Amino acid sequence: MKIKAIAINTFREAIRDRVLYLLFFFTVVALLFSRLLAMLTVGDRVKIIKDVGLASISLFGMLMAILIGTGLVYKEIDKKTVFTLISKPIQRWQFLLGKFFGLVLTLFIMTVLMSLIFIVIVFLHTSKIEGRLLLAVLFIFIELVLITAVAILFSCFSTPILSSLFSVSFYLIGHFSWGLETLLLKTKPGPTKVLLQGIYALLPDLENFNFKTEAVYGLAVQPKFYFYSALYGIVYTFFILMLAVLIFKKRDFV
Amino acid sequence: MTAMKTIPRHAKGSAALSLVLILCLAAAGFVSLKSAIDKIPRKKIPGASVIYVPSGKYLKYVTFGYSSLVADLVFIWAIQYYSTYTIVDRFTYLEHIFSIIAELDPRYQDPYEIGALIAFSEAKDPKLAYKIMDLALKKNPDQWIFPFEAGHYAQMAKDYDTAREYYQEAIKIPGSPDIVKRLYAAVGFKAMDLRTSWDTWLEIYNTAADARTKKIASKHLYQVKSSSDIIVLHEALKRFQDQYGHNPENLAELVRPGYLESLPKDLDGKDYIYDSKTGEVKPPTIWWKR
Numbered sequence: 001m002k003i004k005a006i007a008i009n010t011f012r013e014a015i016r017d018r019v020l021y022l023l024f025f026f027t028v029v030a031l032l033f034s035r036l037l038a039m040l041t042v043g044d045r046v047k048i049i050k051d052v053g054l055a056s057i058s059l060f061g062m063l064m065a066i067l068i069g070t071g072l073v074y075k076e077i078d079k080k081t082v083f084t085l086i087s088k089p090i091q092r093w094q095f096l097l098g099k100f101f102g103l104v105l106t107l108f109i110m111t112v113l114m115s116l117i118f119i120v121i122v123f124l125h126t127s128k129i130e131g132r133l134l135l136a137v138l139f140i141f142i143e144l145v146l147i148t149a150v151a152i153l154f155s156c157f158s159t160p161i162l163s164s165l166f167s168v169s170f171y172l173i174g175h176f177s178w179g180l181e182t183l184l185l186k187t188k189p190g191p192t193k194v195l196l197q198g199i200y201a202l203l204p205d206l207e208n209f210n211f212k213t214e215a216v217y218g219l220a221v222q223p224k225f226y227f228y229s230a231l232y233g234i235v236y237t238f239f240i241l242m243l244a245v246l247i248f249k250k251r252d253f254v
Numbered sequence: 255m256t257a258m259k260t261i262p263r264h265a266k267g268s269a270a271l272s273l274v275l276i277l278c279l280a281a282a283g284f285v286s287l288k289s290a291i292d293k294i295p296r297k298k299i300p301g302a303s304v305i306y307v308p309s310g311k312y313l314k315y316v317t318f319g320y321s322s323l324v325a326d327l328v329f330i331w332a333i334q335y336y337s338t339y340t341i342v343d344r345f346t347y348l349e350h351i352f353s354i355i356a357e358l359d360p361r362y363q364d365p366y367e368i369g370a371l372i373a374f375s376e377a378k379d380p381k382l383a384y385k386i387m388d389l390a391l392k393k394n395p396d397q398w399i400f401p402f403e404a405g406h407y408a409q410m411a412k413d414y415d416t417a418r419e420y421y422q423e424a425i426k427i428p429g430s431p432d433i434v435k436r437l438y439a440a441v442g443f444k445a446m447d448l449r450t451s452w453d454t455w456l457e458i459y460n461t462a463a464d465a466r467t468k469k470i471a472s473k474h475l476y477q478v479k480s481s482s483d484i485i486v487l488h489e490a491l492k493r494f495q496d497q498y499g500h501n502p503e504n505l506a507e508l509v510r511p512g513y514l515e516s517l518p519k520d521l522d523g524k525d526y527i528y529d530s531k532t533g534e535v536k537p538p539t540i541w542w543k544r
Binding site for chain 1: 270273274276277280281283284285287288289290291292294295296334338
């Protein structure tokens with residue numbers, strides 16, 4: 001109940017944030033812009049609309065998660081409102097999870113709204129609703145949940161600017177970790193390879209949530225891939241949240 | 255704060271320990287999940303990652319002044335892509351990829367050279383290699399290396415006429431080294447254009463700046479002259495054979511009936527070696543040992 005109360009409060013706080021509306025506005029513009037881009041291309045116009053649409057939801061969603069998430073805990077500490085909260089019978093982990101779920105709820109509503117616009121635009125061109133696109137959006141949402149957890153983790157011990165930088169770095173590393181896999185294939189067995197394998201195993205692989213290409217081309221994906229990817233997202237988010245709880249627990253506010 | 259006060263110290267310690275334990279378990283969980291996901295093959299459209307990369311001409315506008323850096327990145331990526339042997343039809347977009355780099359950074363030499371090398375040795379497509387080299391020359395008309403390399407590929411593909419054209423183009427570019435002219439002359443010999451080959455080798459001989467080049471030219475002049483003489487001798491021998499039904503005892507017999515005006519000698523003034531049994535004519539010296 002305590003987590004729920006904080007989550008709802010966080011949700012209210014987030015939807016009052018002007019950044020959210022600004023980003024939402026840009027997403028809508030980008031989605032509409034995909035129509036213009038499609039007019040400039042030769043060949044499959046719908047492909048361009050789908051690509052730009054999915055990319056916009058993913059990118060602007062990521063920005064929402066990072067820009068709002070990194071300020072959530074920091075603002076409470078900076079404005080000293082955290083003292084009022086933790087002086088009440090609330091555990092620190094409850095406070096943190098409440099913040100997390102509040103932002104996840106906000107992102108969920110935003111993703112649903114963005115997807116609705118996207119699906120309508122695609123529907124106007126194809127006259128059908130493609131389930132694969134919704135599945136791709138679902139995995140974008142799972143990725144956003146993980147990014148939110150990361151933003152909150154950094155928000156526990158750093159300023160919003162630094163936290164944003166760290167979170168964007170996490171996002172970039174997560175999408176380029178395949179480069180490390182390529183490097184691993186070319187590395188000779190030895191301590192360097194073992195070290196690289198360790199780093200590769202720990203680094204996030206956000207490409208596991210990227211089903212945009214499959215959705216656009218209608219490629220078959222093994223159901224267990226979806227299952228493991230979703231589970232990977234949940235476990236990784238849980239790990240990050242636990243780390244955040246551990247840090248926040250030890251945090252001295254004075 | 256009050257909530258924290260009510261928790262005994264040992265309970266706080268064990269709570270932290272449990273949290274660390276949960277963290278380790280979660281880490282083990284996502285590591286094993288990642289390894290499980292990596293084992294599942296993911297269907298890909300071969301080259302899907304590159305076919306929709308726009309032409310470098312348009313890509314340049316969105317690099318915000320970092321087109322050289324983007325060219326470097328595309329090149330590094332291309333090397334990884336082309337060394338991934340599991341992508342069976344990776345060569346389909348070879349020209350597209352290297353033309354992107356060419357548009358982003360036209361003076362970047364390595365991508366042209368590597369692209370042509372991949373096209374020639376890996377994709378076994380000499381024409382594609384020439385195309386990449388043509389693009390390189392178009393973007394860098396002052397660089398003799400591109401037509402020179404294209405000529406080299408054509409020479410390896412035994413397309414001597416194309417090789418000659420490229421070497422000729424390379425010779426015209428200021429700064430091209432002497433070797434280009436030597437290769438042009440050598441390819442002319444391979445294409446059996448003995449007149450041009452002789453003239454070129456003679457020019458190299460007369461203008462050689464060092465004794466080594468002069469010696470090389472001299473050897474080739476010997477080769478061209480002996481080959482030309484042997485062709486003439488074989489023709490005369492054939493006519494003799496057709497008339498008398500047998501080979502002459504010696505080459506001098508070809509002069510008397512008028513098949514030859516005089517008996518040719520090699521560049522050193524020596525007679526050619528003739529085998530009357532087989533009708534074979536050989537130069538008295540092996541040209542490259544001369």
